[in-house]
Amino acid sequence: MSMPSVVLLPPHANARQPLIHPLIVRITHWINAVAIIVMIMSGLEIHNAYPTLPFKAPRMLTLGGWLGGATQWHFAAMWVLMTSGLTYVTYGFISGRFKRKLLPISLSEAAADARAALSGRLSHDDLSIYNAVQRLLYSGVILAGIVAVLTGLAIWKPVQLQTLTLFFGDFGRARIIHFLAMCAIFLFLALHVVMALAVPKSLRAMIRGR
Amino acid sequence: MFGKSRAPHKDTGVILRETAGRLDMPARRVFLRNAIGLGSLTFLTGCDVVDGFSAERMLQSVSDFNDRVQALLFDPNKLAPEYPESAITRPFPFNAFYSEDKAPVIDPGDFHLDVTGLAETKKPWTLEELYALPRFTQITRHICIEGWSAIGKWTGVRFSDFLTRIGADTSAKYVTFRCDDNYITSIDMPTALHPQTQLTFWFDDQLLPRKYGFPMKLRIPTKLGFKNPKHIGEIEIGNEFNGGYWETYGYNWFSGL
Numbered sequence: 001m002s003m004p005s006v007v008l009l010p011p012h013a014n015a016r017q018p019l020i021h022p023l024i025v026r027i028t029h030w031i032n033a034v035a036i037i038v039m040i041m042s043g044l045e046i047h048n049a050y051p052t053l054p055f056k057a058p059r060m061l062t063l064g065g066w067l068g069g070a071t072q073w074h075f076a077a078m079w080v081l082m083t084s085g086l087t088y089v090t091y092g093f094i095s096g097r098f099k100r101k102l103l104p105i106s107l108s109e110a111a112a113d114a115r116a117a118l119s120g121r122l123s124h125d126d127l128s129i130y131n132a133v134q135r136l137l138y139s140g141v142i143l144a145g146i147v148a149v150l151t152g153l154a155i156w157k158p159v160q161l162q163t164l165t166l167f168f169g170d171f172g173r174a175r176i177i178h179f180l181a182m183c184a185i186f187l188f189l190a191l192h193v194v195m196a197l198a199v200p201k202s203l204r205a206m207i208r209g210r
Numbered sequence: 211m212f213g214k215s216r217a218p219h220k221d222t223g224v225i226l227r228e229t230a231g232r233l234d235m236p237a238r239r240v241f242l243r244n245a246i247g248l249g250s251l252t253f254l255t256g257c258d259v260v261d262g263f264s265a266e267r268m269l270q271s272v273s274d275f276n277d278r279v280q281a282l283l284f285d286p287n288k289l290a291p292e293y294p295e296s297a298i299t300r301p302f303p304f305n306a307f308y309s310e311d312k313a314p315v316i317d318p319g320d321f322h323l324d325v326t327g328l329a330e331t332k333k334p335w336t337l338e339e340l341y342a343l344p345r346f347t348q349i350t351r352h353i354c355i356e357g358w359s360a361i362g363k364w365t366g367v368r369f370s371d372f373l374t375r376i377g378a379d380t381s382a383k384y385v386t387f388r389c390d391d392n393y394i395t396s397i398d399m400p401t402a403l404h405p406q407t408q409l410t411f412w413f414d415d416q417l418l419p420r421k422y423g424f425p426m427k428l429r430i431p432t433k434l435g436f437k438n439p440k441h442i443g444e445i446e447i448g449n450e451f452n453g454g455y456w457e458t459y460g461y462n463w464f465s466g467l
Contacts, residue, residue, distance in 0.1 A: 046357065047357070049355075049356040049357060050354070050356040050357035050358045052357075067355065067356065068456070068459045068460035068461050069269075069460055071355065071460075071461065071462065072269040072270070072272070072273055072460055072462075073269065075272070075273065075276055075462065076268075076269055076272040076273075079272070157283065157466070157467060158351075158353065158467050159288060159289075159290045159291075159431070159432050159466075159467040160283050160284065160285060160288060160466070160467070162288075162290075162291055171351060171353060171359050172359060175357060
């Protein structure tokens, strides 16, 4: 019998490999990814109508062509993000997955792991266990996502949801926090894509589950 | 001159579509180009991958869906926050689809406001008659779709009182505003009846200046700025959907806050 290749594992061998990402996590992860990219790109076009930054976002990063088109994309993708994001977060909390995988969070451990990673000494052998950097960043991006959605609602409906808007200060402040949450997600995304490509089996696990 | 330029309702749709067709093309092309370029993303939303027009239609139907969601979210008793005098933004920004010097010049002596559609009393109103109506003042935040906001002080007649005076059929769906700067927009009846929706004649204790919409604007603190028409010349109550100037270009119609 020849050695089974990675892709052609016999069923019993496959079954012994632990499931790292359940189907619901994989589906919502990818839907969230697309929705977030659409939200960021259309959001940057909206930003350009009245820039928070001292410059406008480059055209290649924007979606919608102009303010009107961008708002249409933004207010369409928000339903996708809210549905899929809420499913993802609810599952993470209720199943205990977040607690199991993301805790404890330690800045000093994360710093140590980051140093180890940069010197090539950090192993990704067991994909089911996150290192301290991953725990910190994954928790951080989930938090940034929640803040982005809440501030988004606060500036979308500053009269109907005025208590929420007031919680973030006022319309102007909520808008700035919305922008900062986007920046955090943007930076995470850039690093996350680089790391997923650097460790292809982690990408495969988010597609096949193992 | 401006009084005569008001678009008759039957033609409004056609004129709007023509205007959109002419003025919108560069923006629309860019929009479509982007939509096609992002064809690989559109699989998510269930439209044809390479058909830009289809992406545009899909987005418009979500926007229509968002109109219905916002109508449900709208609480007719929920008031927009009011602010102290010290919070007023001075100078208050000017914003329109034309530059400040292109704002219409209206002769107050010659002016009359037309009432059309489902109302019992359709006699035109002079400014003198309008100024004599009971008034109230609000200091509220004007929020622009572009993302900026400014707090201003507006004084005028409660729009629901005005609708009562003209015997408007408040079971009608829409109120449409045709303006002397050739702007047009329409709003839902619940928002028209909201206690803070105001037919405004004064701004910051002065007669409403030309750049802010002389002789009158509609102040709606529960909607985005572009839903606050200036230089209003005709108010129509009806069940026919008339959309609006920016709405034709793709801004969401309800645009509630």
